[in-house]
Amino acid sequence: MALTLTYHGDFSRVRIEATGLPGADPSWGDAARIWPTWDALAADNPTWGDLADRFTNGAVLRSTDTGRTWQSVRGADRIALAGGVRCNDFEFTPGVENRYRIVDELGRPLAGAAITPELDAVWLKCPVLPFLNLPVDVLTWGTVTRAARAGVFEVVGRAEPVVVTAPRSSREWTLTLVTDDLRRDPAADAEAQADRIEAALAPGEVMLLHVPAGWPVPGGYVHIGDAVRDLQDGHVQGPRIFELPCRTAAAPAPELPGAQFTWAGAARAWTTWAALAADNGTWADVADRFGVPEDLEPGR
Template sequence: MPIPAGSSPPAPPTSGPIVYDPVLSRVRLTVDGLADGFPVGVQRSTDQISWTTVRGGGALIPAGGVVRLDDYEFTPDVTNWYRVVGPLVADDFNRSATNEWDFPERGPEWIVTGTASAYNVNGTRGQHTHTSRGVVLESRQDVSLADVDVTLRGISVSAAPTGPDSNTIVTLAARQVVNDRVEGRLFFNADGTVSANVRQLVGGVETFSTFVPVPSASTASTLALRLRAVGTSLQGWAWLDGGVAPVAPTVSMTTSWTSAGLLRVRSVLASGTTNPLSWTVSYDGFAVTSPDDVWFTGSITPALGGVWLKSLARPFLNRQVTARDVSPVTRPPRAGVFDVVGRSFPVAVTDVRGSRRWTLEVNTYTPAEARDLDLLSASGDILLVQAPASGRLAAVPTGYVLLGDTRETTPPTSDLLMRVFELACTEVAAPTADVVGATVTCQTVLNTYATCQAVVDAHPTVVDLLELVGDPTEVIVS
């Protein structure tokens, strides 16, 4: 059917933390003022009720307080809300404080107990300095949670414990109400090993899991400890900080203590140790990753302005096209009809119908437009078809498609430059989340600059370099 006439929506803003780029039809997020070093997620919604993780935005690490992401899958011509979610409490201890731990990057002030001089932050690490044996030092976050996932990183001790009753215990406690709590614990032992367990302490009675050695760890290692308490499930992970965190929990048990309570970081030098005092336990990261918190919220109404064909794997191929016509949309059946001997009525074996199929006719008016569209179809990528929400172009079917046979014809115009492309579209599932495209390839750089120095001169940072947009001819299709 021919595309009817219509109107265009107003243009979206072109400056700020969320802008629309009409060149590649993408919403660009550049959000600053974030805490460095902690994974954040970027989500999108059109109703602020149901949120979807933006492709490539599942676990971004802000650098210099900034996170950047491009979204090609927005909903056109309506308000799209974006939010950045991160840890409820986040602390990298990149500050200095004496006789306290002060405020984390996100979250309430740390509360310390006992002798104030035992607590300090030295610019990179929070520290417990023990001047007595058998005395617990404790830093508390007054965030009351029942279900929680919390990680303590950069855990190290100033020396291996020595003596007949020699260990140092570092504890990550949650659900603490008075003295009742659940814990993940690291034991730095006199034999040079480190072991972990989880436990509950309720009414003065402790129940704990088995002690499990932390793989490849020694008392000289820097470690990470994660505690997850959800309902009656209590799990702990311990690993070498800087390494890959294990998927399966190191230790686990069932707990009967499910009340909401506070979070605490505790350490104690056992009474039987013979280490010289003072003696220090250090930490360089603390994060409550569940529940999370909203670090940023903003919105934009991207005006599409036309029909777009987008490659999520190679977004530099994205093109706005001139839609000429759309065939009827069909759904092929997936069923069989079988005659039965001695019966008039056959038996039907049915299944859900196949996805939508249609043919989109597109005009091009210059050799460059024809070349670019041909290369886009030759890429073989799953494409996203987007069209305005209202007006004449709303008649174009939209969704993720795989192109079947394509046909290019030359209508009898005076200059014979016009082409008509017939694109057979089959609706398919969206590419999986691991398909995250980039606008620049190695070939882009090789084609643009003669030397490495020329690259550095033009783009002093990686962020600058990633702003390059490749050419469709860089796709190898022959």
């Protein structure tokens, strides 16, 4: 049995692979703990088949606080254990030890390992469409504000108003991204780079600004408002810039999986079933591939 963790820089991901997982059949003690009465057993498992199915699946968990708390890796909160496990974690915490654990449906650990992934650039990531992930160059960022959320009521006959308070809103700032400079690097394709950034922003999803440990750039999960794309200093040979108004937001719901590959991508890659079968031994091989931004454009 082995759990292997590796960092891959193509889409900035921790690759999680496990083989030879031990059998997940529960002990009688486990069954007694989960279903202390026959009625509880019957309510949760109408047939013996339902009971057996509970122990063919598990989850991949991550901890960044030395194992005190654990959370499911996106898309791996219910994953088949038979034949091993293959998945990716795009939302790891850089610069600290990330512990991973594979558990069965009873929460019992089957395998574990740790890795300390490092980033050398800021990444703009789409958690629910990770094939849009790309590294970006941050030119600057604006003042970080937290707007007040309070009602101020003037009362006749009083000098001081009555104030009804509420917690301030989340952090807001404007992030400025820049592409390569054509004047310094004639081989750079600033327009294509700008198109790639725009493609990542097009779905309008909550994004993750993944910032290397110790960098001062504000990051985290953000909602990006009206994005502005322009030429720097109006010069066509200069870099393209993006002004992105960001506001810290809640992460996408953990039950939303990250779609690495779409049906449109499959139709683009394999025009016949024979071609599909020749390149992929199982459906898991298809799901493990990565799409391209064009897969999201209707009619392509």
